[in-house]
Amino acid sequence: MRRLLGTARLSLASPARHPRTAVVIGRLLGVAFLTCFATGLYSHLIQNPLPGEAFLTRPVWIYRVSQGLHVTTGIACIPLLLGKLYTIFPLLFKWPPVKTLGSLLERGSIALFVSSSLVQLAIGLVNTYQWYPWHFGFRQVHYALSYVIIASLAIHIAVKLPVIERWWTKKASVDAEGDLLPVRDGEGELARPVPADERPRGVTGLLMRLIDTPPKPSPKVSRRTVLGAVGVTTAAAVVLTAGQTVPALDATNAFAPRKQRYGPQSLPVNKTARSAGVIDAARSPDWRLSVRGPAGMLRFTLDELRAMPQTDVTLPISCVEGWSTNADWRGVRFSHLASLVGGSGREFVVRSIQKGAYSVSMLQPAFVQDPLTLVALELNGQILDNDHGYPARLIAPARPGVLQTKWLRSLEAR
Ligand SMILES: Nc1nc2c(c(=O)[nH]1)N[C@H]1C(S)=C(S)[C@@H](COP(=O)(O)O)O[C@H]1N2
Numbered sequence: 001m002r003r004l005l006g007t008a009r010l011s012l013a014s015p016a017r018h019p020r021t022a023v024v025i026g027r028l029l030g031v032a033f034l035t036c037f038a039t040g041l042y043s044h045l046i047q048n049p050l051p052g053e054a055f056l057t058r059p060v061w062i063y064r065v066s067q068g069l070h071v072t073t074g075i076a077c078i079p080l081l082l083g084k085l086y087t088i089f090p091l092l093f094k095w096p097p098v099k100t101l102g103s104l105l106e107r108g109s110i111a112l113f114v115s116s117s118l119v120q121l122a123i124g125l126v127n128t129y130q131w132y133p134w135h136f137g138f139r140q141v142h143y144a145l146s147y148v149i150i151a152s153l154a155i156h157i158a159v160k161l162p163v164i165e166r167w168w169t170k171k172a173s174v175d176a177e178g179d180l181l182p183v184r185d186g187e188g189e190l191a192r193p194v195p196a197d198e199r200p201r202g203v204t205g206l207l208m209r210l211i212d213t214p215p216k217p218s219p220k221v222s223r224r225t226v227l228g229a230v231g232v233t234t235a236a237a238v239v240l241t242a243g244q245t246v247p248a249l250d251a252t253n254a255f256a257p258r259k260q261r262y263g264p265q266s267l268p269v270n271k272t273a274r275s276a277g278v279i280d281a282a283r284s285p286d287w288r289l290s291v292r293g294p295a296g297m298l299r300f301t302l303d304e305l306r307a308m309p310q311t312d313v314t315l316p317i318s319c320v321e322g323w324s325t326n327a328d329w330r331g332v333r334f335s336h337l338a339s340l341v342g343g344s345g346r347e348f349v350v351r352s353i354q355k356g357a358y359s360v361s362m363l364q365p366a367f368v369q370d371p372l373t374l375v376a377l378e379l380n381g382q383i384l385d386n387d388h389g390y391p392a393r394l395i396a397p398a399r400p401g402v403l404q405t406k407w408l409r410s411l412e413a414r
């Protein structure tokens with residue numbers, strides 16, 4: 001077994017598989033994972049607030065940027081992680097896999113990190129296409145896994161700190177000609193000359209010695225090729241998808257699930273009125289918006305809402321799935337409606353005529369009082385399209401799209 005794995009490791013040795021390469025890719029991967037974790041946590045806290053949590057309402061685009069970063073860095077993690085796995089691949093054939101308690105921690109944390117990140121990135125990516133080919137709750141699993149990943153990453157970095165430090169700077173990694181310095185024992189296992197007792201023996205060993213003199217690894221794939229490939233695929237993944245949230249990259253947005261301005265009234269749509277089953281109720285002349293607060297309940301027809309003072313705001317829809325677009329909204333200030341029922345400064349429950357998921361959202365006092373929060377009746381200069389929430393929808397600054405409830409039915413102070 002040991003010999004077989006030794007052979008495998010030797011045949012996989014390559015100058016690209018050097019701890020310096022692992023450190024270079026690892027740094028980028030670390031930054032991407034931490035950004036993804038922080039922005040994911042932010043998104044989680046807006047949707048599942050802690051008691052007494054304060055909400056940021058400015059800048060209005062904060063959620064747009066944060067969630068755009070979340071999805072974009074998550075996508076960038078995929079080629080980076082694969083590149084990193086390529087560089088450390090031979091270590092999978094280390095035998096015995098675990099020698100000491102320290103190595104158990106090291107290998108255990110890597111196993112956990114690699115497996116949980118692969119699952120995390122895969123379900124996250126698939127989720128951006130609104131495809132849920134599984135039977136678990138995406139949000140809970142994605143959230144729980146993020147802690148597993150960050151904890152195992154912290155252990156991994158702590159264990160590897162000596163190697164990371166040793167190969168951190170370029171200066172300390174290359175000789176006068178610019179070639180990577182060889183790895184000595186204790187400086188990281190990768191590309192270390194295979195000790196005599198680990199070299200394959202017998203026929204395999206003989207053959208290998210004929211083809212390729214061990215322990216010198218053959219320069220099959222150069223370090224530059226690997227770093228170049230990882231860099232190009234990562235950049236491509238970003239450039240080909242980030243246009244769903246960065247308007248300047250719209251032209252190169254080939255793979256993202258949504259395009260800027262592609263949808264009714266120049267705004268993408270997730271859930272259509274038809275699929276939500278709301279068209280009849282939304283178009284009915286009996287539609288009323290009921291607003292309830294400490295001072296009682298009022299019910300408004302669409303004409304009554306239109307007769308109230310109208311406010312214009314420019315605010316983005318920023319979907320948790322990563323796409324976002326700015327739009328011009330016109331409607332009645334939420335704070336005005338709240339004050340009519342004595343609900344100023346209260347938290348409101350906002351309900352849709354739609355049933356089921358996404359049909360309710362909580363609007364905390366900071367958003368209720370915000371002059372930019374509207375019960376919108378118009379979008380980009382036209383009466384709201386059925387698919388954008390006709391006759392009325394909620395639009396507030398700095399909130400995830402999923403909380404910008406469409407096809408409003410009632411606003412209730414708590
Ligand atoms: N009632 C209701 N409101 C809703 C949704 C929904 O499914 N039902 N989808 C939400 C989501 S996930 C987003 S991103 C925004 C924008 O989606 P849209 O483009 O479909 O309007 O609307 C939100 N409001």
Ligand SMILES: [Mo]
Nearest residue numbers: 319320401402
């Ligand atoms: Mo969304």
